[in-house]
Amino acid sequence: TEIQAFVAECMDQIVGVALIRQEEKIEYVRSHYNIEDFIYFDHHRREEHGHVYHLAMNPIFLHLGKSFIKEILRLGHKTSLYYPVYPDYAPEELLNAHSLMSTLSQFVPVRARRQIVYAKEQLGISAPSDRVLNEEFPYALSHINRKLIMEPKVAINARIVVVGASTTGLAFLEMVVFCPHLRFNNITLISPHGIPGDAYVDDLCEQLLATNHCYSVRDHIQTALRTSVTAMYGSMTEIDRKKKTI
Numbered sequence: 001t002e003i004q005a006f007v008a009e010c011m012d013q014i015v016g017v018a019l020i021r022q023e024e025k026i027e028y029v030r031s032h033y034n035i036e037d038f039i040y041f042d043h044h045r046r047e048e049h050g051h052v053y054h055l056a057m058n059p060i061f062l063h064l065g066k067s068f069i070k071e072i073l074r075l076g077h078k079t080s081l082y083y084p085v086y087p088d089y090a091p092e093e094l095l096n097a098h099s100l101m102s103t104l105s106q107f108v109p110v111r112a113r114r115q116i117v118y119a120k121e122q123l124g125i126s127a128p129s130d131r132v133l134n135e136e137f138p139y140a141l142s143h144i145n146r147k148l149i150m151e152p153k154v155a156i157n158a159r160i161v162v163v164g165a166s167t168t169g170l171a172f173l174e175m176v177v178f179c180p181h182l183r184f185n186n187i188t189l190i191s192p193h194g195i196p197g198d199a200y201v202d203d204l205c206e207q208l209l210a211t212n213h214c215y216s217v218r219d220h221i222q223t224a225l226r227t228s229v230t231a232m233y234g235s236m237t238e239i240d241r242k243k244k245t246i
Contacts (some may be wrong), residue, residue, distance in 0.1 A: 001021050002021065002022070003019060003020070003021045003053075004019070004020050004021065004050075004076050005017070005018070005019050006018040006019075006020075006068075006071070006072050006075065006076070008057070008061070008068050008071075010061070010182075011028050011051040011141065012143065015057060015058040016055075016056065016057040016061065016068050017054065017055075017056050017057075018052065018056075018068070018072055019052075019053045019054045019055075020050045020051060020052050020053065020072065020076060020078070020081065021051050021053070022027075022046075022047055022049065022050060022051065023049035023050060023051040023215075024051070024083050025136075026046065026049050027129070027140065028124065028134065028136065029082060031115075031128070032111075032112060032113055032140045033104050033110045033111050033112055033113055033114065034110060034111045035110055035141070035143060037110070038108065038110070038143060038145060038147075038148065038180070039079075039080055039145055039147075043079075044079050044080060046079050047118065048077065048079040048080065048084070049079075049080055049082065050072075050073075050081045051082050051083075052078065052081050052082065052083040052101065053097060053098055054069075054098070054099045055069075055072050055083075055097075055102065055103055056099065056101065056102050057102040057103060059102070060152045060169055062102060065102065065103035065192045066103075066149060067104050067107070068103070069081070069103060069106060069149060070149050071143060073145075073146055074102045075215060079145055079146050080143065080144065080145035080146070081107075081145070081183070082141060082142070083098075083101065083104070083107060083141075083142045083144070084098065084139035084140070084141060084142075084144055085100075085104075085139055085140040085141075085142060085224045085227055086098065086137070086139050086197065086221075087134075087197060087224075088185065088198070089199070090137055090139075091137060092136060094139075095181060096116060103155075104121055104227060105183055106144060106149075106153075107142035107143060108116065108143050108144065109140065109141070109142055109143075109146055109177060109178055109223075109224070109227075110141040110142065110143050111178055112138075112141075112218075112219070112222040112223075117131065120133070121243065127173075132137065136224050138145040138218045138221040139221065139222065139224075140221065140223060140224030141222075141228070142223050148180070150179060152180055153182065153183045153200060154181060154182050154183070154187055155183050156182055156183065156184045156185065157185050157186055158186065159186045159188075159244075160176070160184065160186065160187045160188070160192070161188045161189075161190065162187070162188070162189045162229075163190050163236045163245075163246070164190070164236075165189065165191040165193065165194075165195070166197050167214045167215070168213055169189070170196065170204035170214075170225075171214075171224060173187070173223075173225055173229060174223055174225075177228050177229070179225065184228065185195065187228060187229045187230065188229070188230045188231070188232055189225070189229050189231050189232070189233075190232045190233065190234055190235070190236055190246075191232075191233070191234075192233060192234065193226050193233070194231040194233055195220075195226050195229060195231045196215065196220045196246065197217060197219075197220025197221050197223070197224075197225075198226055198227075198231075
């Protein structure tokens with residue numbers, strides 16, 4: 001598959017590098033994520049969907065990250081880009097193929113779609129294609145397109161502290177993280193075990209140790225709170241309302 005490389009320069013110095021290719025698993029993305037909340041597939045040709053492997057920029061030029069992405073879309077003849085965020089315990093071939101990109105805050109997180117369990121044997125030729133039914137290692141999907149790149153995000157710098165990784169706490173964080181036009185820059189989660197899904201646990205461990213039963217390990221991975229939430233390991237014992245500290 002053709003891989004496209006883009007280099008941003010300033011005064012003969014390299015300040016940004018990106019590697020993308022055509023998104024080959026667009027059927028899987030469409031069936032497993034609510035990507036149609038942001039784009040109409042009928043308005044995009046298959047070759048206009050791009051998959052980002054690496055996108056790194058000099059921190060001094062991060063405020064121009066949106067301009068770099070805009071040029072990648074223009075020069076690469078793409079209308080939308082996709083970037084997967086894998087947990088640290090994902091297979092090495094997936095982790096080695098992608099690096100955490102500098103401009104992730106410019107992308108919009110996409111909610112995972114609840115999957116239908118099909119009886120393939122009974123449906124026969126009426127069952128969906130293998131491209132839709134194949135199970136892959138779960139990941140959190142981030143997306144950007146030509147329309148979103150033109151819409152500014154509102155930065156929210158207010159300090160938000162969530163105590164405990166309970167069902168309520170996780171539901172609140174999920175609602176905040178998936179706001180497409182808001183960027184919360186100062187969210188902290190206090191929990192004895194950190195952010196759920198960051199460490200590997202098998203299904204039996206999850207059933208025995210889970211603090212809530214509304215989120216599975218797959219749900220935690222596809223939400224990827226670690227990209228926008230700071231975790232503090234501990235338990236809250238007291239609130240000082242005058243000093244606004246805990």
